[in-house]
Amino acid sequence: QVQFVESGGGLAQPGGSLRLSCAASGFTFSSYAMSWYRQAPGKERELVARITSVTGSTNYADSVKGRFTISRDNAKNTVYLQMNSLKPEDTAVYYCNARLAKNNYWGQGTQVTVSS
Numbered sequence: 128q129v130q131f132v133e134s135g136g137g138l139a140q141p142g143g144s145l146r147l148s149c150a151a152s153g154f155t156f157s158s159y160a161m162s163w164y165r166q167a168p169g170k171e172r173e174l175v176a177r178i179t180s181v182t183g184s185t186n187y188a189d190s191v192k193g194r195f196t197i198s199r200d201n202a203k204n205t206v207y208l209q210m211n212s213l214k215p216e217d218t219a220v221y222y223c224n225a226r227l228a229k230n231n232y233w234g235q236g237t238q239v240t241v242s243s
Contacts, residue, residue, distance in 0.1 A: 128153050129151075129152075129153040129154050129225070129227065129232045130151070130152045130153050131149050131150070131151050131223050131225075131232070131233070131234030131235070132149070132150045132234065132235075133147065133148065133149045133221070133222070133223055133234040133235060133236065133237040134147070134148050134149075134150075134237060135147040135148050135237060136221060136237030136238045136239045137238075137239070137240070138240045138241075138242065139210075139213050139239070139240070139241050140213075140241070140242070140243050141213060141214060141215060141241055141242075141243055142212060142213065143213050143241070144209070144210060144211045144212075144213065145210045145213065145239060146207060146208070146209050146210070147163070147207065147208040147210070147221055147223075147237060147239075148205055148206075148207055149161070149163075149205060149206045149207075149208075149223030149234055150203070150204060150205050151204045151205065151206070151223075151225065152204060154225070154227055156201060156204040157180060157201040158180050159180050159225050159226070159227060160177055160178060160179045160180050160225070160226070161177070161178055161180075161197075161199060161206040161223065161224070161225055162174060162175075162176065162177040162178075162223070162224040162225070162226075163175045163176050163177075163197060163206070163208045163221060163222070163223055163224070164221070164222045164223075164224055164233075165217075165219035165220065165221045165222070165239075166219055166220050166222070166236075167216075167218060167219040167220075170219075172222070173188065174188060175187070175188050175191055175195065175197075175208070175221070176188070176191065176195055176196075176197035176208060177197065178197045178198065178199050178206065183198075183199065185197050190216075191210075191217075194210065194211050194212045194213075195208060195209065195210050195211070196208070196209040196211075197209075206223055208221065210239070213239075213241045214241060215241045215242060216241075217239060217241050218239060218240050218241050218242070219239060220236040220237065220238050220239075221236065221237050221238075221239055222234050222235075222236045222237075
């Protein structure tokens with residue numbers, strides 16, 4: 128079955144960096160776009176970044192453009208989110224996502240907390 132294992136979350140200071148990883152299994156990873164979403168307390172889940180399957184084209188939420196970078200390694204079935212210049216408002220649970228056959232699949236989430 129489709130599974131995601133996320134890692135790399137934690138506590139960072141404002142201006143700091145974290146790198147999230149999401150290892151996928153149970154489907155042909157290289158054939159699908161992958162996304163990172165986040166959900167802060169009391170807020171709706173929002174798209175942070177997306178990377179396509181073939182060309183590796185990317186798009187980002189306006190709030191993270193220029194600070195976050197999504198990438199993928201199809202040989203390792205893994206998608207990454209490099210987060211730089213972190214702000215307190217980036218605090219959230221981050222989820223990796225794939226949409227397969229009109230169904231959304233989610234990882235378990237990894238907590239990112241940005242605080243001094």
